[in-house]
Amino acid sequence: GENVEQHPSTLSVQEGDSAVIKCTYSDSASNYFPWYKQELGKGPQLIIDIRSNVGEKKDQRIAVTLNKTAKHFSLHITETQPEDSAVYFCAASRGSGNTGKLIFGQGTTLQVKP
Amino acid sequence: GAGVSQTPSNKVTEKGKYVELRCDPISGHTALYWYRQSLGQGPEFLIYFQGTGAADDSGLPNDRFFAVRPEGSVSTLKIQRTERGDSAVYLCASSLYETGELFFGEGSRLTVL
Numbered sequence: 001g002e003n004v005e006q007h008p009s010t011l012s013v014q015e016g017d018s019a020v021i022k023c024t025y026s027d028s029a030s031n032y033f034p035w036y037k038q039e040l041g042k043g044p045q046l047i048i049d050i051r052s053n054v055g056e057k058k059d060q061r062i063a064v065t066l067n068k069t070a071k072h073f074s075l076h077i078t079e080t081q082p083e084d085s086a087v088y089f090c091a092a093s094r095g096s097g098n099t100g101k102l103i104f105g106q107g108t109t110l111q112v113k114p
Numbered sequence: 115g116a117g118v119s120q121t122p123s124n125k126v127t128e129k130g131k132y133v134e135l136r137c138d139p140i141s142g143h144t145a146l147y148w149y150r151q152s153l154g155q156g157p158e159f160l161i162y163f164q165g166t167g168a169a170d171d172s173g174l175p176n177d178r179f180f181a182v183r184p185e186g187s188v189s190t191l192k193i194q195r196t197e198r199g200d201s202a203v204y205l206c207a208s209s210l211y212e213t214g215e216l217f218f219g220e221g222s223r224l225t226v227l
Contacts, residue, residue, distance in 0.1 A: 043220045043221055044218050100216050107156050
């Protein structure tokens, strides 16, 4: 079946450093790629997303890049802060069209040390 | 509150019992989704409703799982003859339309003893 691979599974950085999380996907028809942040005991919360007609998108300290040819996309967080510590999930749409039917990666636990 | 509401937040049951999990989506959201998240994993898609109808139930693992949304708002996920492997957090999400941003609830944690 279609899947999304996410790396690394854990990431520890010093406050102020950058963090990068990478994902690859297998479904050529996927055209929507969101990133979610999940804190303990909470549901995932969308932090940024990108659609297949765009190669890069930035929102303050967060940016996402997409390479459709290679089927991979990445999350970049700059100037990390302790409150960025959480589990981050990438996802890809199951086919095109519906952006709610998603295949999620396995998650990355980000720890930002003060 | 304006978010997606799920009840109960925690449910402990015995193997073989029947369980219902409820989701109250954001008002006006026509699309509703159920996902299952096992410990240390990403959420897995179960079923998608557009209005009252189940538009895609391809993620339901077997016929013990069933979901309804009779009036196009609140949805109930029903699990018959629960098994220990059903233990997980069941997440509900809604969006204004099928290409809109997905908003997740906090989930219902199911533990089958």
